[in-house]
Amino acid sequence: MDKNPIEATEFYDFLTGKAYTALSRRLQKNLREAGIEITSEQWSILYALWEEEGLTQQELAQRTFRDKTAITRLIDNLVRRTLVIRVTDDSDRRTNLIYLTKSGRHLKEKCMHQANKTLAEALHNVDAAHTQTAKETLRQVYINLK
Amino acid sequence: MDKNPIEATEFYDFLTGKAYTALSRRLQKNLREAGIEITSEQWSILYALWEEEGLTQQELAQRTFRDKTAITRLIDNLVRRTLVIRVTDDSDRRTNLIYLTKSGRHLKEKCMHQANKTLAEALHNVDAAHTQTAKETLRQVYINLK
DNA sequence: TTTATATAGTTGTATATGCAACCATCAAAA
DNA sequence: TTTTGATGGTTGCATATACAACTATATAAA
Numbered sequence: 001m002d003k004n005p006i007e008a009t010e011f012y013d014f015l016t017g018k019a020y021t022a023l024s025r026r027l028q029k030n031l032r033e034a035g036i037e038i039t040s041e042q043w044s045i046l047y048a049l050w051e052e053e054g055l056t057q058q059e060l061a062q063r064t065f066r067d068k069t070a071i072t073r074l075i076d077n078l079v080r081r082t083l084v085i086r087v088t089d090d091s092d093r094r095t096n097l098i099y100l101t102k103s104g105r106h107l108k109e110k111c112m113h114q115a116n117k118t119l120a121e122a123l124h125n126v127d128a129a130h131t132q133t134a135k136e137t138l139r140q141v142y143i144n145l146k
Numbered sequence: 147m148d149k150n151p152i153e154a155t156e157f158y159d160f161l162t163g164k165a166y167t168a169l170s171r172r173l174q175k176n177l178r179e180a181g182i183e184i185t186s187e188q189w190s191i192l193y194a195l196w197e198e199e200g201l202t203q204q205e206l207a208q209r210t211f212r213d214k215t216a217i218t219r220l221i222d223n224l225v226r227r228t229l230v231i232r233v234t235d236d237s238d239r240r241t242n243l244i245y246l247t248k249s250g251r252h253l254k255e256k257c258m259h260q261a262n263k264t265l266a267e268a269l270h271n272v273d274a275a276h277t278q279t280a281k282e283t284l285r286q287v288y289i290n291l292k
Numbered sequence: 293t294t295t296a297t298a299t300a301g302t303t304g305t306a307t308a309t310g311c312a313a314c315c316a317t318c319a320a321a322a
Numbered sequence: 323t324t325t326t327g328a329t330g331g332t333t334g335c336a337t338a339t340a341c342a343a344c345t346a347t348a349t350a351a352a
Contacts, residue, residue, distance in 0.1 A: 011265055011281050015173060016190040018211045019284040020166040022291035025310085027161060041338060044162040058300060065164045070339050072302060077337075094300040094347045119157055122287045134283035135157050137276050138165040141268045145168035171340085187308060204330060213310050218332060223307075240317045240330045 023122050030114040030121075036107065038081070043111060045074050046100070049084065050108045054097045056089070065146065083107065169268050176260040182253065184227070189257060191220050192246075195230065196254045200243045202235070211292065229253065 013019070024040040031038060038046070048055060048063045057075060061068045075098060078084045083104035086096040123131055159165070170186040177184060184192070194201060194209045203221060207214040221244060224230045229250035232242040269277055 011269075011277070012193060012261065013288070014166075014268075014281070014284060015169060015186070015261060015265065016193070016210055017163075017166045017170060019287045020160075020163045021211050021309095022288050023161060024163060026291045028310090039337065040161070047158060047162070056300075064162055065167050066338090067340050068301070069303085069341080073338070092300085092348070096301075115158065115161060119161065122160075122290055123157075123283075124290045126283055126286050130279050130283050131157070133276050133279040135160070137269075137272055137280035138160060140272050141165045142159070142168050144268055144270050145172045167339095174340090185307070202330075212308090214331070215311080215333085216309050219308070238318070238330085242331075 023118065026121060027115065027118045030118050031111065034110055034114050036111060036114070038083070038107075038111075041074060042078055042081075042083075043115070045071075045078060046083065046104060046107065046111065047115070049098060049100050049104070050112075053099050054087075056095045056097060058095070060098065065142075078104075169264065172267060173261065173264045176264050177257065180256055180260050182256060182260070184229070184253075184257075187220060188224055188227075188229075189261065191217075191224060192229065192250060192253065192257065193261070195244060195246050195250070196258070199245050200233075202241045202243060204241070206244065211288070224250070 027040045027043065031040075031043065044064050045060060048060055055063070057068060057071045060066075060075075061071045064071070066074075075084065075086065075096075079086065082101055085099050085101055087099055089095040089097050126134075173186045173189065177186075177189065190210050191206060194206055201209070203214060203217045206212075206221075207217045210217070212220075221230060221232065221242075225232065228247055231245050231247055233245055235241040235243050272280075
């Protein structure tokens with residue numbers, strides 16, 4: 001567990017989450033400036049639903065790596081903003097299937113534009129090869145820890 | 147702002163913070179299993195103080211990239227756990243200087259061991275060169291967005 | 293059929309966070 | 323010296339989160 005102390009020693013910033021905090025805050029700022037009043041966390045739920053509608057809350061929890069209780073309340077808030085609806089699954093009345101409303105679906109283009117803008121701002125002065133490596137590394141970290 | 151859509155397109159997971167969430171959760175789990183009942187956020191404050199005591203709350207806010215109100219309440223919780231104390235600066239009575247208590251100082255070794263363990267688990271199967279690149283990339287992201 | 297077990301989701305509680313508004317203190321200008 | 327503006331910190335509020343305990347439903351075992 002102390003195999004690579006040299007590399008790890010300078011990597012505590014990763015543990016403090018500074019880069020992710022900065023990224024998340026910038027996304028929210030960009031969304032707000034585009035007139036979209038959702039949080040970055042709500043964005044991540046919508047992003048999953050833009051990829052595939054009708055997911056259960058469990059599936060959303062897995063895809064966004066959150067506790068299912070966090071999903072309950074995120075969906076609560078998205079329902080209140082009339083961006084998604086809960087539909088009880090007839091074949092298993094325990095589960096809710098989450099669908100986008102027309103407004104929720106309509107938001108996709110504008111939101112993804114802001115998401116792309118945010119990533120471009122974040123990765124300014126980072127060459128493509130390094131971006132690719134960082135992407136793979138974060139992916140491996142997730143696989144290691146999930 | 148849409149200069150590198152290809153690289154960005156597969157990088158939305160970075161925006162959702164999955165890797166950081168996984169990392170933060172694992173750190174807290176490792177600390178708990180070592181009998182240390184602090185959150186990963188509290189760890190990041192203590193980490194800054196282990197590097198340098200007597201920081202102001204503003205300085206802590208900058209170093210951990212958090213809103214100063216978040217620092218107020220993190221310090222509240224750390225004071226309640228008797229890990230740090232607030233000392234009013236005599237030369238400027240607006241500012242609090244934050245010092246570790248004996249318990250807070252004592253925690254360093256055990257906590258840093260768990261932090262190193264967490265990073266090692268996270269970076270398992272990631273070679274040193276990639277770790278280095280990821281580190282630099284996250285650093286650049288932070289610089290771009292801060 | 294009844295019982296036991298597993299799964300999907302919700303609620304209570306404690307913690308964390310950003311933003312806006314606020315108070316206290318300091319420093320510079322008038 | 324008084325006023326003005328800047329800075330450090332706190333509080334109110336809404337949101338997000340994990341964990342534990344709970345309800346409701348479904349499935350498997352007896």
